[in-house]
Amino acid sequence: MAETTESAPLALPPVAEPPRPRTLLLGTAFATGAVLMCFAGLFGVYIAERSAALAAGEEWIPEGAIQLVPGGMMMATLVMSVVTVQWAVNAIANDDRGHAVLALVVTALLGAAVVNQQAFYWRDMGLPIDASVAALLVWVITGAFMAMLLAGLVFLALVAFRAFAGQYSSRQADGIKAAAIFWDAMVLVYFVIWYAIYITK
Amino acid sequence: MTATEAPPSAVAPAAEAQPAAQSAWLYDLVTTADHKVVGRLYMGFSLLFLVAVAALGALVGVEGFSTSELDLFASLDAVSQASALYQLGLAFLVVVPFFLGLAIAVVPLQLGSPAVAFPRAAAASFWVWLVAGGIMVASWAADGGLGGTVEGTNSDAVALSVASLIALLAALLLGAVCVATSVMAIRPAGMSVDRVPLFSFTSLVSASVLLLSIPVVVADLLIAYVDLRGRPPVAFGVEDAIFGEIRWAVTSPQVFLYALPALGVVGDIVAVTARGRQRNYGAMLVALGAFGFLSFGAFAQSAVTGAGRLDVTEEFTYLAFGIAIIVPVLMAVGGWADSLRRGGRSIRASVPFSAAVVVILLLLAAAAASVVRSIDGFDLVGTAADLGVADLALWTGVAGAVAGFTFWGPKLSGRHLPAVAATGVIGLTLVGALLVAVPNVVAGFIKDVDEYADTLDALRVVSGIGAVVLAVGAVLVFTAMLLETFGRGRRAGDDPWGGLTLEWATTSPPPAGNFAEPVGEVASPYPLLDQRERDQEEGR
Numbered sequence: 001m002a003e004t005t006e007s008a009p010l011a012l013p014p015v016a017e018p019p020r021p022r023t024l025l026l027g028t029a030f031a032t033g034a035v036l037m038c039f040a041g042l043f044g045v046y047i048a049e050r051s052a053a054l055a056a057g058e059e060w061i062p063e064g065a066i067q068l069v070p071g072g073m074m075m076a077t078l079v080m081s082v083v084t085v086q087w088a089v090n091a092i093a094n095d096d097r098g099h100a101v102l103a104l105v106v107t108a109l110l111g112a113a114v115v116n117q118q119a120f121y122w123r124d125m126g127l128p129i130d131a132s133v134a135a136l137l138v139w140v141i142t143g144a145f146m147a148m149l150l151a152g153l154v155f156l157a158l159v160a161f162r163a164f165a166g167q168y169s170s171r172q173a174d175g176i177k178a179a180a181i182f183w184d185a186m187v188l189v190y191f192v193i194w195y196a197i198y199i200t201k
Numbered sequence: 202m203t204a205t206e207a208p209p210s211a212v213a214p215a216a217e218a219q220p221a222a223q224s225a226w227l228y229d230l231v232t233t234a235d236h237k238v239v240g241r242l243y244m245g246f247s248l249l250f251l252v253a254v255a256a257l258g259a260l261v262g263v264e265g266f267s268t269s270e271l272d273l274f275a276s277l278d279a280v281s282q283a284s285a286l287y288q289l290g291l292a293f294l295v296v297v298p299f300f301l302g303l304a305i306a307v308v309p310l311q312l313g314s315p316a317v318a319f320p321r322a323a324a325a326s327f328w329v330w331l332v333a334g335g336i337m338v339a340s341w342a343a344d345g346g347l348g349g350t351v352e353g354t355n356s357d358a359v360a361l362s363v364a365s366l367i368a369l370l371a372a373l374l375l376g377a378v379c380v381a382t383s384v385m386a387i388r389p390a391g392m393s394v395d396r397v398p399l400f401s402f403t404s405l406v407s408a409s410v411l412l413l414s415i416p417v418v419v420a421d422l423l424i425a426y427v428d429l430r431g432r433p434p435v436a437f438g439v440e441d442a443i444f445g446e447i448r449w450a451v452t453s454p455q456v457f458l459y460a461l462p463a464l465g466v467v468g469d470i471v472a473v474t475a476r477g478r479q480r481n482y483g484a485m486l487v488a489l490g491a492f493g494f495l496s497f498g499a500f501a502q503s504a505v506t507g508a509g510r511l512d513v514t515e516e517f518t519y520l521a522f523g524i525a526i527i528v529p530v531l532m533a534v535g536g537w538a539d540s541l542r543r544g545g546r547s548i549r550a551s552v553p554f555s556a557a558v559v560v561i562l563l564l565l566a567a568a569a570a571s572v573v574r575s576i577d578g579f580d581l582v583g584t585a586a587d588l589g590v591a592d593l594a595l596w597t598g599v600a601g602a603v604a605g606f607t608f609w610g611p612k613l614s615g616r617h618l619p620a621v622a623a624t625g626v627i628g629l630t631l632v633g634a635l636l637v638a639v640p641n642v643v644a645g646f647i648k649d650v651d652e653y654a655d656t657l658d659a660l661r662v663v664s665g666i667g668a669v670v671l672a673v674g675a676v677l678v679f680t681a682m683l684l685e686t687f688g689r690g691r692r693a694g695d696d697p698w699g700g701l702t703l704e705w706a707t708t709s710p711p712p713a714g715n716f717a718e719p720v721g722e723v724a725s726p727y728p729l730l731d732q733r734e735r736d737q738e739e740g741r
Binding site for chain 1: 318319374377378379381382385386387408409412413414415416417418419420421423424427428433435436437499502
């Protein structure tokens with residue numbers, strides 16, 4: 001009978017590391033959801049008031065009070081910023097810190113351009129805040145949007161500084177992803193404003 | 202260390218500790234990010250506000266004893282403002298923040314976690330809530346209360362009330378983000394969402410629905426504030442209208458959301474009392490989730506459904522929500538009854554269990570009242586029955602808060618609440634809540650006010666007596682809390698109730714980091730029960 005040699009027992013694969021808690025991503029998702037619901041409430045009031053006014057045969061937003069072009073420019077700028085913020089997410093996923101920082105800075109610059117455009121829009125709008133219910137709601141909604149945009153810029157700035165300091169990598173990219181989630185939600189809000197207020201009037 | 206974690210506390214050298222100790226406690230208290238301290242601060246100040254709100258409710262109730270003249274308030278306008286503060290205060294100064302504080306303190310312990318998610322944000326949430334709540338009460342006192350009229354209020358004070366209410370709600374939302382993120386992101390290995398303890402699960406559901414519904418209140422208040430500051434107000438900022446625009450937040454179905462965590466408290470207490478697992482755990486989770494879904498009331502916001510627009514209170518969805526709420530309640534109560542039945546002779550009655558029974562009774566009453574209110578033929582929507590249902594739901598929440606306080610208080614402070622005070626509070630809450638709410642539901646049936654004037658007067662007197670009873674109970678619970686906080690209660694062991702979940706596996710009070718060793722993999726919602734059963738098996 002052939003000698004049998006005892007072979008060493010098969011080594012079990014190493015115990016998998018527990019998944020890293022995605023705390024910042026989930027927290028940002030919850031907070032962003034709450035902000036979106038706030039805007040849902042604002043839009044609900046706007047749509048209800050507009051429907052009631054039109055049903056009563058009243059004018060909602062006076063003809064010529066809101067120009068189309070500035071709003072369209074803002075939409076185009078924000079669409080570009082969605083591309084650049086996604087560029088930042090892809091760059092850090094490939095451990096390309098330099099391009100991630102560059103993309104975040106470009107996104108922030110585009111956001112700053114939108115701030116400037118909105119300020120011009122407010123100056124140009126022929127709607128004093130206490131002129132009518134429509135004027136009040138337009139100012140409240142666009143003002144809330146500006147607040148969300150400024151919060152997004154602060155978030156981007158924090159994340160950009162941290163990325164520049166080397167705190168993010170392909171394995172630790174939650175900060176950039178969280179900023180991208182909030183930024184995308186902000187652009188979604190503006191899309192609804194653009195369509196419901198500036199185009200539909 | 203990331204930005205979401207608090208820095209570890211530096212251990213001061215013994216030689217320097219003594220002189221700095223006395224002045225350091227306040228600094229430590231204000232700057233703490235320890236979730237247990239933040240949670241207890243939330244609970245403590247919520248109970249303080251409970252005393253004020255209950256006293257206000259008692260004053261309004263006693264004022265209602267006589268309708269021919271005003272005895273306690275200077276004007277009808279003042280009565281309206283006080284009534285609005287009572288409703289808003291009970292929800293956002295008492296029930297919601299108390300359960301938020303309880304969740305911040307207890308949920309990380311139940312999840313075997315060393316801390317809550319975003320501990321500094323949780324601390325910031327408390328301080329902003331406290332300051333905003335104080336400003337809101339002060340502005341109300343300066344004739345700035347919502348619910349008043351243009352002639353009877355101070356416009357600047359009303360604007361301050363609205364602004365402080367916005368800040369207060371934003372703070373509660375921040376706390377809700379911390380709790381929801383904790384349950385979703387920080388769980389031990391093996392604890393999937395369907396193995397999370399019932400209180401943690403209801404905290405997740407209520408935090409999530411709060412994040413979906415309270416921002417709509419913030420939106421309404423934002424519109425009102427901007428309009429109020431642009432003189433003269435166009436529509437939403439008119440003082441008469443503001444409370445009407447947010448009243449949906451303190452009426453059915455939204456008001457049931459604030460009582461949801463009480464169901465989780467009862468679920469954990471019943472399992473411990475019965476000394477066994479909750480059978481059909483998945484069905485229980487579905488019932489609690491359905492309760493949260495049916496409590497979402499943002500679709501009924503008044504600005505969308507007001508005069509001349511869709512009357513949502515006549516829509517099938519609104520009425521169906523009001524009736525369907527009883528289904529998950531009955532499912533939950535049935536599940537608890539089954540647990541207790543199987544517990545049999547091993548059941549140990551305790552103060553928390555007595556409080557849990559009161560919660561169940563009030564919850565059934567609230568759900569039944571909601572069903573009656575929603576029946577189209579009774580025509581009760583928009584009557585005093587609204588207040589009756591809201592009172593039952595909110596005081597169910599208060600009873601749940603008392604139950605949670607008596608159950609987890611020994612874990613957090615190392616001391617039991619004085620049993621006499623706790624039992625007294627439980628009894629007074631049950632009696633007072635029924636006396637306050639049921640007359641309002643009955644009053645809703647009375648359409649001919651002149652013919653039944655005497656009956657309405659009698660109902661008002663009963664309701665007022667109930668409000669006084671609740672105020673006495675509120676003072677008792679606050680006193681009990683103070684006694685427990687300052688070390689007068691009986692010392693509690695690490696596991697005074699024979700707990701089944703992870704929080705009972707550590708010392709009372711828990712150390713920094715909560716657990717001496719990392720928590721291992723769990724296989725069910727009751728890890729300690731699993732461990733006991735394993736030990737018994739090995740012992741055989």
